[in-house]
Amino acid sequence: MGTEFLKIIEVDEAKKIIENLFKENYEVKSENISIANSYNRVISKNIDSTIDLPPFDKALKDGYAIKAEDSFGATEENPKILKCIDSVKAGSFSNKTIKNGKCIEISTGSPIPKGSDAVMMVEFSEKLNESNDIAILKSVPPTEDIANKGSDIEKGKLILKKGTILNPVKIGLLSAQGINDLDVFKKPIISIISTGNELLNTNEKMDYGKIYDVNTNLIKGAILSSGGTPIIKGIVKDDYNQLKNRINESLKNSDILICSGGTSAGVGDVLKDFIEESGEILIHGIAFKPGKPTLIGKINGKIIIGLPGNPVSAIIVYNVFIDPYIRLISGLSEKEANKRKKFKLAKRIHSAKGRMEYLLAEIKNNEVYPIFKDSGAITSLSYADAYMKIPKSTEIIDAGEIVEIILL
Numbered sequence: 148m149g150t151e152f153l154k155i156i157e158v159d160e161a162k163k164i165i166e167n168l169f170k171e172n173y174e175v176k177s178e179n180i181s182i183a184n185s186y187n188r189v190i191s192k193n194i195d196s197t198i199d200l201p202p203f204d205k206a207l208k209d210g211y212a213i214k215a216e217d218s219f220g221a222t223e224e225n226p227k228i229l230k231c232i233d234s235v236k237a238g239s240f241s242n243k244t245i246k247n248g249k250c251i252e253i254s255t256g257s258p259i260p261k262g263s264d265a266v267m268m269v270e271f272s273e274k275l276n277e278s279n280d281i282a283i284l285k286s287v288p289p290t291e292d293i294a295n296k297g298s299d300i301e302k303g304k305l306i307l308k309k310g311t312i313l314n315p316v317k318i319g320l321l322s323a324q325g326i327n328d329l330d331v332f333k334k335p336i337i338s339i340i341s342t343g344n345e346l347l348n349t350n351e352k353m354d355y356g357k358i359y360d361v362n363t364n365l366i367k368g369a370i371l372s373s374g375g376t377p378i379i380k381g382i383v384k385d386d387y388n389q390l391k392n393r394i395n396e397s398l399k400n401s402d403i404l405i406c407s408g409g410t411s412a413g414v415g416d417v418l419k420d421f422i423e424e425s426g427e428i429l430i431h432g433i434a435f436k437p438g439k440p441t442l443i444g445k446i447n448g449k450i451i452i453g454l455p456g457n458p459v460s461a462i463i464v465y466n467v468f469i470d471p472y473i474r475l476i477s478g479l480s481e482k483e484a485n486k487r488k489k490f491k492l493a494k495r496i497h498s499a500k501g502r503m504e505y506l507l508a509e510i511k512n513n514e515v516y517p518i519f520k521d522s523g524a525i526t527s528l529s530y531a532d533a534y535m536k537i538p539k540s541t542e543i544i545d546a547g548e549i550v551e552i553i554l555l
């Protein structure tokens with residue numbers, strides 16, 4: 148125990164190793180779910196329309212189905228009189244055919260009777276007497292207030308592409324098609340363990356020398372936003388056997404395990420020993436600030452990720468190295484490109500040469516304010532809107548320079 152880092156590798160090399168690890172050890176799966184539970188899920192197959200919408204020629208207004216030509220020349224002063232021969236409510240239909248001089252009372256949403264080519268709005272008509280004479284007060288062209296069968300969507304047309312995230316309106320569209328269940332990407336199940344003798348659950352009483360566990364809930368939220376299903380496996384002491392038991396138990400029902408803490412090479416840092424013994428370590432140490440003590444490995448075909456315990460480091464390592472691949476296997480597109488923005492730097496930055504650095508930053512009035520608090524400062528997380536990448540070879544970036552940031 149308490150050995151040294153295996154080999155510090157460069158950021159790009161680490162990304163390649165992690166990409167392959169996900170490709171080789173996680174099979175992207177689909178599952179069929181009810182439309183009622185589909186909010187925010189990602190569809191895994193193109194969906195074609197199954198029916199014409201509207202399914203029949205439909206009235207768009209309450210009023211009278213007529214032959215348009217019967218209304219030509221009608222005005223309020225000089226109305227045309229039609230005989231009403233039937234009345235139809237939404238959900239039912241009339242068997243009668245409209246001939247010249249006739250009309251059928253109709254409600255919004257009901258099928259247009261045979262022979263009719265226009266709807267006269269009720270506002271431009273008047274019931275004259277008990278003998279069903281209707282005064283038409285306006286001239287309308289053919290097709291007035293009729294939605295033709297299939298005019299919204301034709302049967303067999305692509306309506307949603309694979310990879311679409313289901314929001315309320317898209318779920319509405321599928322409902323209109325009578326689609327009751329659908330195939331979506333299965334969410335990867337990801338267990339979370341926080342390690343450290345100093346950690347307390349948020350429901351425990353504070354004690355001298357202890358701190359509350361931040362990473363469990365921090366990582367849980369991050370996993371949800373990457374499209375995974377997080378499972379909280381709690382806090383484990385810096386103890387080889389405890390960690391071993393908790394990891395083995397967690398791996399039974401998860402695809403991926405994310406631990407935090409105990410990933411360095413000091414006394415009590417036992418995660419590395421355990422992975423080495425039970426599986427294979429692929430990365431221990433990335434030339435990256437903050438986040439050098441990152442451990443990546445696998446055990447029996449399951450992906451094991453060890454994030455640094457420091458919450459700021461943990462979330463940056465997660466965002467840079469883990470989020471893109473969890474998004475990928477969850478069917479979400481790599482959205483990082485959309486999250487990149489360029490702004491003016493408000494304050495000069497000094498960075499250590501020889502190591503890529505990611506700095507949290509606050510964006511105010513379209514300017515980037517780097518957050519210089521020590522990397523253990525939790526409040527730096529609450530101010531941060533973004534992080535910026537400082538290349539290995541850069542030592543100084545002056546205020547006023549345009550820099551690229553990645554929104555959190």
Ligand code: AMP
Nearest residue numbers: 341343360361362408409410455456457
């Ligand atoms: P470690 O990576 O275990 O060496 O921890 C680095 C720093 O992060 C130490 O100050 C730990 O107390 C702190 N730390 C580790 N795990 C957590 C956690 N889950 N929540 C908050 N702080 C943590």
Ligand code: MG
Nearest residue numbers: 343408409456
């Ligand atoms: Mg620790």
